[in-house]
Amino acid sequence: MTGATGSWASGQQGESKPVALADWRELERRSRRENVGRAWYKFSRNPLSVAGLAIVLAIVFLAVFAPYVTPYPHHAGPFTDFANAKLPPNPRYLFGTDTIGRDILTRVIFGFQDALLMGIVVLALVVPPGVLLGLIAGYSQGTWIDTVIMRITDIFLAVPPLILALAIASVLKPNLMNSMMAVSLMWWPWYTRLVYGLTSQLRNEYFVKSAETLGASKAHILFREILPNCVSPIFTKMSLDMGWVILIGSSLSFVGLGVQPPKPGLGTMVADGARYLPDQWWIPVFPALGIVVIVLGFNLLGDGLRDLLAAEEV
């Protein structure tokens, strides 16, 4: 006992000089850089995660620079060329042409634009309110606020999002904007439920308890103590959800409730093309594969992030 106390005392009064503030900041910066490096190393060890990242980057690049990288940018609109209609895939038109002679490769790449836009806008609309409600409900667990918020999410989660989104989109005017609204109305409860689960665990942690004891405001506890600890799972879920939201968006445009012609929507192209099976199989099949590639890319990336951030809750 005495020996232990002695070593403890000597450790406490050790000769190490106090670190100057500037050095300390530098140290912190260096350790952060190291962490990023280590994370990237861990991420890059998994070829599937890297493939996911590569697919996502490629799709974003193609979508952003669609007018410059596509062979026939003017085919993205109401263009017709009946002399070259219904051509099977060939060196000039790698994915073939549709019933009015437009290059399908060009239209698939332009279709990525609205698909990504859909995913980004929907997530931007649903994540903040969903997370906020989850924080509030989780922190006030057991009170009427918790009951009201979580019972409402139960109602929305009782039916798969596609069905209610279809119904909402159908009573509104059919366009991209309204289909985004419809999907957003269905999607926020997933984030509420995720953050609710995390928050109701975190609220019993010592750092939250001590902040409460010190008299920190509720806003401080929710946003400065609890929220930073929920970021990894939220991020992971967002990456996975990009794929699923885009899928639901293309399902809406499949039945004619999303992107309107002549703009190229991936779902619209699949639905229109299905009528020309089996003779012009390339008209629906390539846009369909486009949807698969997007969902695949975001899922691989999301799974990689989940492993990296150890976000098992998602």
Next chain:
Amino acid sequence: MLLKELTMRLVTFILKRALHSVFVLLGLSVVIFSISRVLPGDPARMAVGARAPQWVVDNLRAQMHLDEPLYVQYGYWLVDALQGKFGISLVTRREVAEDIKEFFPATLELALFAGILMGGFGILLGTISARHKDKWIDNVVRVLSYLGVVTPAFVFAIIFMLVFGYWLKWLPTIGRLSEGLTRPPVITGLMTVDALLAGDPVVFWDALKHLVLPAIALAMGGLAQEARITRATMSDNLTKDYIAAERALGIPERVIMGKYLLKPSLIPTASILGLDFAGTLSSAFLVELIFNWPGISRYGINAMLRKDLNAIAAVILVLGVVFIVVNIVVDIVVARLDPRIRLSAERSE
């Protein structure tokens, strides 16, 4: 004595879940009512069309209680809906309830068949994968199941239709029955079962062939998910001490695999299978459209495209009820399978 007590507890558990479900359904009915009455503007005008004279609209407004406050309207609507009165469908010009009765069994048949495929093949593939972990067959199953999860059902539908329907010509691609065959007398509404009951093997075989492609297209996503979950839990359980103990005791490998390993490994699969089964009703919206399958989802889509509000409300409400019932069943099955949940539920009483 003990058994009686256990049954009592199960009954309380079911009652609690049912009570919660009633609440969820009421909430859902508010959402559906809002979609069909609040969002689109004037439902009376929508019902009669833009060219009808104003007095027709006014009459209809009075008839539909549209002059009263919203909560009163909701009350009328809910009372009618509880009695199965959803009004007239604008598409078929019949009672919506009649339409649902006609179209729902077709979707149910599709979903049940898809559910069997998901459970059967998913668990089979998962087991094979787990037993040959990190061998080539495991890798093949893992890649395929990943692709299965990320590929939407309507893409599978189009690819299967093209390959097995048009190119190989193995299976029919449209409808439930070939032309020239008369459908058996409706007893269950499930074409294959009705054909069997009528003792008509030709119709049964034809109906089954029509069922295969849409059902597989619907099943693929869930099947892949089941395979992944089964593989994960099973390969996890394989490393547990109790398996090693059983091996050391000399229990035959067949018994270990088929009994002691399989049962605990199926608990997560069972809960996901229930969700995936219910999820086929959602994917069916596009798959039924592609295969021209006369089910409730195709009916629902047509209703949505024509803004047939009565039919839209009825379809969503019916599907919502199915979902909630499936969820209760899944909870009960999982509680029965998993002694930990069963015991903790009993202890907390």
